[in-house]
Amino acid sequence: MLLTEEQVLSLAPDEPSRKAGKALAVMAKWVSKGANEQALWGECLGSGSKPYQTQIDRASTAFKCSCPSRKFPCKHGIGLMLLYAREATIFTDNTPPAWVSEWLEKRAENETKKRGKEEKPVDETARDKRQQARQQKVEDGIYELLLWMKDIVRNGILSLPEKGTSYWENMARRMIDAQAPGLAAMVRGLSEINYYSEGWQHSFMEQLLRMYLVIQGFNQGDSLPPLLQQELRALIGFTQSQEALRQEKGTKDTWLILNKQITEEEGLTTEKYWLFGLNCLQPALILQFYARGMSRPQLLLTAGMSIEAELVFFPSEIPLRALIKEPVTNNKLQDTYGMTGWQELTTAETALAGKMPVRSERPYIVQQLTPVQHNMKWWLKDRNEEIMPIKDGFRNIWKLLSLSGGHPLDMAILGREQEYEPLGVWHNGVYKLL
Numbered sequence: 001m002l003l004t005e006e007q008v009l010s011l012a013p014d015e016p017s018r019k020a021g022k023a024l025a026v027m028a029k030w031v032s033k034g035a036n037e038q039a040l041w042g043e044c045l046g047s048g049s050k051p052y053q054t055q056i057d058r059a060s061t062a063f064k065c066s067c068p069s070r071k072f073p074c075k076h077g078i079g080l081m082l083l084y085a086r087e088a089t090i091f092t093d094n095t096p097p098a099w100v101s102e103w104l105e106k107r108a109e110n111e112t113k114k115r116g117k118e119e120k121p122v123d124e125t126a127r128d129k130r131q132q133a134r135q136q137k138v139e140d141g142i143y144e145l146l147l148w149m150k151d152i153v154r155n156g157i158l159s160l161p162e163k164g165t166s167y168w169e170n171m172a173r174r175m176i177d178a179q180a181p182g183l184a185a186m187v188r189g190l191s192e193i194n195y196y197s198e199g200w201q202h203s204f205m206e207q208l209l210r211m212y213l214v215i216q217g218f219n220q221g222d223s224l225p226p227l228l229q230q231e232l233r234a235l236i237g238f239t240q241s242q243e244a245l246r247q248e249k250g251t252k253d254t255w256l257i258l259n260k261q262i263t264e265e266e267g268l269t270t271e272k273y274w275l276f277g278l279n280c281l282q283p284a285l286i287l288q289f290y291a292r293g294m295s296r297p298q299l300l301l302t303a304g305m306s307i308e309a310e311l312v313f314f315p316s317e318i319p320l321r322a323l324i325k326e327p328v329t330n331n332k333l334q335d336t337y338g339m340t341g342w343q344e345l346t347t348a349e350t351a352l353a354g355k356m357p358v359r360s361e362r363p364y365i366v367q368q369l370t371p372v373q374h375n376m377k378w379w380l381k382d383r384n385e386e387i388m389p390i391k392d393g394f395r396n397i398w399k400l401l402s403l404s405g406g407h408p409l410d411m412a413i414l415g416r417e418q419e420y421e422p423l424g425v426w427h428n429g430v431y432k433l434l
Helices: 005-010 015-024 075-086 098-119 124-155 165-177 181-191 200-223 226-236 242-246 342-355 397-404
Strands: 030-035 039-044 052-057 062-065 251-265 268-277 283-291 305-313 322-324 329-332 362-374 377-381 387-389 409-416 419-427 430-433
Touching: 005 015, 005 075, 015 075, 030 075, 039 075, 039 098, 052 075, 052 098, 062 075, 124 165, 124 181, 124 200, 165 181, 181 200, 181 226, 200 226, 242 322, 251 362, 251 409, 251 419, 268 305, 268 362, 268 409, 283 322, 283 362, 342 362, 342 387, 362 397, 362 419, 387 419, 397 419
Parallel strands: none
Antiparallel strands: 030 039, 039 052, 052 062, 251 268, 251 305, 268 283, 305 322, 305 329, 362 377, 362 409, 377 387, 409 419, 419 430
16 A cells, blocks of 8 residues: 555654654665565664664554654654655565564464454353343443432532542542443543633533433433434443444445544544535544554545545434445545534534434534634634634634634534534635644
8 A cells, every 4th residue: 555645644643743754754764674565664763773673564554663652653654654655666675574574474363363253153142141241230330420420419519629530530430340431431521621710610510411311311221212222322331333333334425534633541542533425414423443552443534635435324313423334535625515604503403402412522514704803712703793602722723813814714613512613624725624
């Protein structure tokens, strides 16, 4: 697989890695280098006496390097791939050294073992027992969480700013033990509220109410519509087989890749790709996960481009998260449909709230928005002079202002209800990421 420079740079975990990788994409930095259909490898000069051994499995875009960096991929991996993207003809050595061959062989062995496990027949009786045990664990954990939440309400919330991190973390860990990671994340969300900011009480009660609605909905069980049941189970932390989902019929379209967001927590990297269907007018969220030191997911998407692909959405009353079922083709980002203003968007949000009041943020495209300042806060004004606040903490306001120059732009935004974060804008016919 020969990646473009833009695709290589999109693999970088952060901006410093991207800049450092560019600096290493020169011949003088590499003592040796080589490539064949299976792998890409090289030895890069560093601060130590021995060069760093960098290797890349081209089939699955997996990286390994002898440098001490904890980032994945490291700057050496980015630099080597960039050099190859620019000057593939200088990689004349096609016989991998022993340290590359051994790594590739070990990866092949692990893949064979993995396929063997997947092909083993399923013991349905044992599986049912595990599912019943998991269900009971979750129900026990929910009972404790409800008592904890009711104690907070009974005692009042004014003393919450005095609580230490252990107060929240202990309950979050209890939810992990109860195999309800979704609820654990919601509890940790309570700990992340700024309790010394004005109006924190509203943020806290809103998050507490979201948790309560999820729990009460989950406890309703079979009395709810099937899609709503699956949505609530997903919010609790139950997962669905992605292999089974891939067998379902999907939606074929041209999908605009509006933005890519990368987060890392406790060694696990999460990639979020926000997409928008050009014909179906449906937003989509593609998630990829990988742990430090493990193979990077094979799917390569470049923000600011578009793809031709079939997406299968996870079951939901308001579908958003999806899997890419068929191989994708990258194209230049096209002009697209956009909502006419905030009135149309709030109408859509109201309809979503009627189906699923507890929901995550989602992307929209709105025509002709202008950033304006009002009461020491930044807002987005539509063509009808109606305004919506920009999400607190938005870091790229000055880039947005420089692109806008005081003029309206078609804009991709991300959010829900009454706060939105700009993702990118169409400037002189070209989509610019923020």
